[in-house]
Amino acid sequence: MFQITLRTARELCGYTIEDILKYSKLSLEACMELEGNTELLDVSHLRMIKKLLPISLDLIYIGKETDCINHNRVQIKRSGSKVGQI
DSSP: OOBBHHHHHHHHOOOOOOHHHHHHHOOHHHHHHHHBBGOOOHHHHHHHHHHOOOOGGGGGGOSSSHHHHHHHHHHHHHHTOHHHHH
């Protein structure tokens, strides 16, 4: 399944990182760390994401942000699609 990073999900929903900081009470450093590595998310973070972002949590890649690109490349190769045909 094609997945997106937490940062991409936030941006697609029209939120800035400042918006998330106001809602979540997280520090900038903590928010950036979670966006960079969603393996660090706990249940309270997932609940907050579910309330704030109108997308399925299944779409969010769990792992390091940099690994999401590789994950999606593998998914594209498996499906036989080319970039732009997804």
